[in-house]
Amino acid sequence: MIKVGIVGGTGYTGVELLRLLAQHPQVKLMAITSRKETGMPVAEMYPSLRGRVDLAFTDPASAPLAECDLVFFATPHGVAMAQAPELLAAGVKIIDLAADFRLKDTAEFERWYKMPHSCPHILAEAVYGLPEVNRDAIRKARVIGLPGCYPTSVQLGWLPVLDPKAVAAAGGDLVERTTLIADCKSGVSGAGRKAEVHTLLAEASDNFKAYGVTGHRHAPEIAQGLGAIAGKPVSLQFTPHLVPMIRGIHATLYARLTPAGARVDFQKLYEERFAGEPFVDVMPAGSTPETRSVRASNMVRIAVHRPAGSDLLIVLVVEDNLVKGASGQGVQVMNLMFGLPEDMGLTQLPVLP
């Protein structure tokens, strides 16, 4: 059994980790932390877990984290890097759901997250936890920086067209790498459980708005990830929107095709690239995936479109921000790190309607 601790158990990604890990056959939960709810039984706060999780929240300072094999940090940015050196020295592996171990350039991290990076040496060894790209490195990693919710959808959506093998087969770039557009919509659980005006029912319900148009911290993460996939620089306009639903991300990706790309059968390319991926479903040509078709599941569904009379490729991607966008991806990565079947504990079907 893997002994697992969760720092930040009261938040939305924390309770989603609990839902998934409570059903995982190879996990023993050791500690679930909260500073504000110390002492409260987890199932009292989250009755959905009654009879499945019998621990109480403990303060992070006294939780038996060093006795765990793995600790998930479902906390704000900056918390994991403060505790990582001590836990790693005790032989504990770490999966951070926040951004402490995502951006490899510390100056870029400091620019977007407004704090210095306290352990660049650990950042240097950390692996970016996107299994469809980094599966082998994840298996050997001690520290994982789990991708943000939007970056997961955008990187998976463009992975096949930027893959150097596809570029070599086509005889050149398939798309204009410097004019990519990611137009993304998220449900409000993406903002977490903390009280904020923009996620109040009277603000977010029956409303739809863009934010972060001139700069969002996920843009450099996406550019870093796509650049690593392509092996050369990629730049994009990323525009997120808040939509009145609880869970879900819908990404609409636009790319201008090159002459080499215009000759490619993209449906076939996507089906072949993701064949064998347990959590990526390439839908039949002409499909328009819905967020509810992945709700509460770790699946991402993708559809590829070539509008008639244009030189655009449009890729539609849906994911559940709390599952493949966060906690489910964390469990998928944990399975890889501990040599378990990648889909263990993650085979739930989506909830619909």
Ligand SMILES: NC(=O)C1=CN([C@@H]2O[C@H](COP(=O)(O)OP(=O)(O)OC[C@H]3O[C@@H](n4cnc5c(N)ncnc54)[C@H](OP(=O)(O)O)[C@@H]3O)[C@@H](O)[C@H]2O)C=CC1
């Ligand atoms: N929501 C989403 O869709 C996604 C979120 N993420 C990232 O995952 C992380 C968690 O997100 P989410 O669950 O939404 O956040 P929430 O705000 O809902 O929860 C944050 C949790 O962290 C705990 N916490 C806060 N500050 C500290 C601290 N200094 N030390 C220890 N624990 C602390 C809180 O409990 P307490 O204050 O009681 O200790 C709470 O349990 C964030 O970094 C977020 O950016 C990533 C992908 C998707």
Ligand SMILES: CC(=O)N[C@@H](CCC(=O)OP(=O)(O)O)C(=O)O
């Ligand atoms: C709807 C909403 O507010 N979403 C969050 C992203 C959540 C997430 O995955 O981001 P991090 O892990 O990088 O914080 C936002 O745009 O800030």
